Amino acid sequence: MLIVKILLGLVGLGIVVFVHELGHFIAARLVGIDVEAFSIGWGKPILKKKIGAVEYRLGLFPLGGYCKMKGENEFQEAWENKEKSIKPVPGTFYGTSPFKRCIVSFMGPFFNLLFAILVMSIIWGIGFEVNTLENRIVLLSDISPGSVNPADEAGLQTGDRIIEINGRKTENYHDIQENIAVNPEAKLPLKVERGSEVLSLTVKPTLEKSTGAGRIGVYFWTSPLIDAVAEGSPAAAAGLQKGDRILKVNGENFEYTVALIKILESRPAFLNIEYERGGKALNTDIRITYTEDGPEDPGMAWETIKYHTPALNVFTAIAKGVSEAWKTFTVSVRSLTLLFRGIDLTQAVSGPVRITYMVGDVATEGFGQSFGAGISSMANFLALISIALCIMNLLPLPILDGGMILLFIIEALRRKPLNPRAIYIFQTVGVVLIFSLMIFAVFGDILFLARR
Incomplete structure (x- = not known):
């Protein structure tokens, strides 16, 4: 892989x-x-042909290229x-x-x-597949007791839905991340849905020095409904299947999936799982193994929000493409200022090795869902x-x-x-x-x- x-x-x-x-x-x-030469790829030319004054080349390593003027x-x-x-x-x-x-x-x-x-x-x-998460949050302090974060100071609670940040609607967790990341140390007005109430709060993200992004100390809320079980994984060995809903883990109510982080901190050898399948309550045990980096993945993927965007006509698609590219451009320019604010450059600056890995990682993850998702994710x-x-x-x-x-x-x-x-x-x-x-x-x- x-x-x-x-x-x-x-x-x-x-x-x-x-x-x-x-x-x-x-x-x-x-x-x-x-132009003396235009090459597709680097290294010694394996093919070359002169057309007019330009020599067109195909390099030994067909990656990138160069223009020799x-x-x-x-x-x-x-x-x-x-x-x-x-x-x-x-x-x-x-x-x-x-x-x-x-x-x-x-x-x-x-x-x-x-x-x-x-x-x-x-x-x-052409439309594309979207795989996203709810705009509902879990406080980091509820997973790691003792930590105090901007979300706590703002009065946010686990289970809240953040529906607006700084005047912009947030329909999913990606929208929350996007708005918080580019606004470190800025006071941001929030609109939060809590039960039947809509509250107005203010949060001030801190600067995460390992990434240069703003953070408020929240996780995403994902309901414990299994979407897939990896073949040969501990979860598969325990008999869990797609569609199972986890009710309790080691006797504790299991409302959201990131609660597993807190449970695994005590390094249990087994997880006792109470789950529901077809209206029946069942019980099983998952064996957990550990490495120096922590517990190994038990092999469960959780259900997320999935939908396919409608195909737009040519003019609307171009307008949307320009809008999205410009938004990315302006956000990237704003992010450049973070390089001068004491961040850890070994984490925040990516070289060709990491970029190559990230492109491949995004592509393979997308192709793992479907061919269309792979193409759209990589593109x-x-x-x-x-x-x-x-x-x-x-x-x-x-x-x-x-x-x-x-x-x-x-x-x-x-x-x-x-x-x-x-x-x-x-x-x-x-x-x-x-x-x-x-x-x-x-x-x-x-x-x-x-x-x-």
Whole structure:
């Protein structure tokens, strides 16, 4: 299964990178910059064909790609030759105006955004399967007594339904997470349904330093109705089946599934399960084994809210795709500010290893439900990664597209070519920064995988 996850992740990440390079390629051709090579994949070309002035290649590793533009490294040659400016040669990268170079640099990230809009529009156009949870909560303090969290201070109680946060309706638990995560340390007005009452409360999420997200100290409420039992699992050995409803565990009423966390803290060897099947009350025992990381999964999946969204017409689907992509874009930009608020970067910053694993994990989990769910889950996650790549590359940092755009804007304002030495130093600093960040991210990835 791990190999499948890695392969799916590599393919998915490769698609996103390829789209980025395709944007640079098309823009370069449109503004008159000669492209020497355009490759699908990296490594030694296993296939190549020259059409016009461009050599099209298929790399040994068909993941991502690159666009090699004529003269894009002329600044290095000019610096080595101690020249004070780059000689503008027609058809080369630095032989065009700063404005055109800005367009070429911008089109890579822009294509990532377009790709996300396209994917999200298609998903909404054909409809997709949704697997979500209720907007009902369980307090963390009821599972781990002694802990005091923002939810407790706000007056929330286990069993409450959060129906609105900061003026936005929350129809499921994902909506709750989404609104809380991007608002750490902000006072958020809530509307809470408790029995027949609707209460107005205020909560102030704390900053979770391991993720950079806001948290209030709640779990999701899931009723203990079994949706699936893994073959060969302890639950299967105990005779439990899909459709069984758990009533009691070790003699205690079992209203919501996360209560199992508290029960397993005492490390019982068996769980005595009282359950209902077809109107009859039955009883069985599940054997629990433990590892250094805690109890092993007994093999029960709980029933969640499942539905299929209706297929939208073309124009409505495109409008929805643009709306969803823009919402993701703005939330991601807001989340960037959290990087400067003392979070644990080894947890919050993902490198290529972790991203590959996450893409594969989302895809395999989706395919485990159905082929359609797998396709829509992977496509949606790729759209999110594509937007993240767009934002990252637009940052005004050396070596990134945003850094190059900044250089070209400065050049245009000065109305004279930049000094090759300045470009070389700028790019060298960028290489060091990005390489250092990559090492840091991969280190975090290794820690992440070690906990899998």
